[in-house]
Amino acid sequence: MKDLILLGCGGHAKSCVDVIEAEGKYRILGLIDAPEKDGSSVLGYPVIGHDEMLPEFCGKDVEFLITVGHVRSHEARSRLFARIGELGLKPATIVSPLARVSRYAEIGAGTIVMHYAFVNAGARVGANCIINTKALVEHDAEVGDTCHISTAAVVNGAAKIGGGTFVGSNATVANGAVVPPETFVKAGSVVK
Numbered sequence: 508m509k510d511l512i513l514l515g516c517g518g519h520a521k522s523c524v525d526v527i528e529a530e531g532k533y534r535i536l537g538l539i540d541a542p543e544k545d546g547s548s549v550l551g552y553p554v555i556g557h558d559e560m561l562p563e564f565c566g567k568d569v570e571f572l573i574t575v576g577h578v579r580s581h582e583a584r585s586r587l588f589a590r591i592g593e594l595g596l597k598p599a600t601i602v603s604p605l606a607r608v609s610r611y612a613e614i615g616a617g618t619i620v621m622h623y624a625f626v627n628a629g630a631r632v633g634a635n636c637i638i639n640t641k642a643l644v645e646h647d648a649e650v651g652d653t654c655h656i657s658t659a660a661v662v663n664g665a666a667k668i669g670g671g672t673f674v675g676s677n678a679t680v681a682n683g684a685v686v687p688p689e690t691f692v693k694a695g696s697v698v699k
Contacts, residue, residue, distance in 0.1 A: 515575030570599035577655040581671040
């Protein structure tokens with residue numbers, strides 16, 4: 508098993524832990540968050556420090572997953588992903604064994620594909636994304652970096668989602684639709 512450290516210990520981290528444990532590829536060493544979280548834990552995994560300690564892991568055989576959620580803003584996820592890149596640290600890519608990712612699809616570094624999600628043939632998902640529980644990314648769709656395709660959201664064939672975008676729960680992006688970068692798509696809405 509590979510060693511893994513999670514960056515962020517809020518509610519999204521709990522969902523990520525469940526997926527990571529189910530996948531069985533990683534041993535979670537702990538979580539990193541704000542200094543006031545030191546000494547706490549998430550689902551039995553300790554918070555081992557804060558962002559300033561990241562340089563201590565340079566040259567070590569450990570991977571990182573950003574487990575800060577993304578609803579209103581992608582800024583925290585983007586900042587953390589840039590920081591691990593600057594330090595030469597390796598982002599983990601996680602795919603739930605209950606998800607389906609076509610062998611003809613592409614998933615970027617640092618992305619998590621959660622339980623019962625489906626990424627179809629020809630789809631491209633960027634780096635540092637959340638493809639949340641039961642989300643569907645259809646054939647030939649493109650999802651930019653640091654996007655969150657939320658629970659049960661549907662991105663139909665050949666749609667293009669700009670980087671930093673949040674697509675809310677049960678939202679539908681129509682076939683071939685283009686969503687500009689950093690857009691907030693409300694839960695249950697339809698983008699044509």
